[in-house]
Amino acid sequence: ELKVEQNPLFLSMQEGKNYTIYCNYSTTSDRLYWYRQDPGKSLESLFVLLSNGAVKQEGRLMASLDTKARLSTLHITAAVHDLSATYFCAVDGGTSYGKLTFGQGTILTVHP
Amino acid sequence: GAVVSQHPSRVICKSGTSVKIECRSLDFQATTMFWYRQFPKKSLMLMATSNEGSKATYEQGVEKDKFLINHASLTLSTLTVTSAHPEDSSFYICSAAPGTSQTQYFGPGTRLLVL
Numbered sequence: 001e002l003k004v005e006q007n008p009l010f011l012s013m014q015e016g017k018n019y020t021i022y023c024n025y026s027t028t029s030d031r032l033y034w035y036r037q038d039p040g041k042s043l044e045s046l047f048v049l050l051s052n053g054a055v056k057q058e059g060r061l062m063a064s065l066d067t068k069a070r071l072s073t074l075h076i077t078a079a080v081h082d083l084s085a086t087y088f089c090a091v092d093g094g095t096s097y098g099k100l101t102f103g104q105g106t107i108l109t110v111h112p
Numbered sequence: 113g114a115v116v117s118q119h120p121s122r123v124i125c126k127s128g129t130s131v132k133i134e135c136r137s138l139d140f141q142a143t144t145m146f147w148y149r150q151f152p153k154k155s156l157m158l159m160a161t162s163n164e165g166s167k168a169t170y171e172q173g174v175e176k177d178k179f180l181i182n183h184a185s186l187t188l189s190t191l192t193v194t195s196a197h198p199e200d201s202s203f204y205i206c207s208a209a210p211g212t213s214q215t216q217y218f219g220p221g222t223r224l225l226v227l
Contacts, residue, residue, distance in 0.1 A: 033216070041220070101158070
């Protein structure tokens with residue numbers, strides 16, 4: 001059974017600081033996704049990582065994937081309040097494409 | 113990007129009634145759609161895979177007779193919660209991917225409250 005674990009689960013940051021969210025998963029996969037969820041809303045796709053060593057950046061967020069370590073990271077640079085949300089990683093590890101197993105989510109709060 | 117819609121966005125019903133939730137891909141065709149469930153402050157759990165023209169595939173522990181899925185066309189999947197009870201109250205979200213896209217697009221979700 002595929003397990004996906006994120007840490008930390010709660011992250012309180014000051015504006016301007018940097019931090020990293022980690023996503024570990026238990027079985028081989030080369031398809032990993034990061035999503036953002038605002039309170040009461042659905043999921044917004046942030047990054048799609050499809051190969052070992054993949055690195056993608058959008059604004060203050062950068063995601064990477066190490067399939068050998070079964071680890072993905074989401075790095076936040078110079079955080080701003082607008083980044084406050086819940087961030088999920090999800091792994092597509094099933095035999096049928098598209099079946100995602102989600103991490104627990106990381107609740108990020110950015111303070112002034 | 114591709115758009116997935118859900119209807120209704122919010123529904124309140126009495127215990128024992130059935131509720132139908134629609135998931136539509138607005139600008140692409142999807143032979144496969146997925147239904148997820150999310151409890152407050154929790155992660156998303158895959159309930160079932162909806163396959164156009166064939167039976168849905170349910171995840172372990174999901175009652176197929178309670179959560180009826182119909183994928184009658186390439187742009188529409190429906191989830192019917194039958195004989196709903198308060199413990200079925202949750203946020204239901206569908207997703208789909210266009211063609212060979214590697215990105216799953218999620219609907220806006222349906223918040224179900226069973227009284």
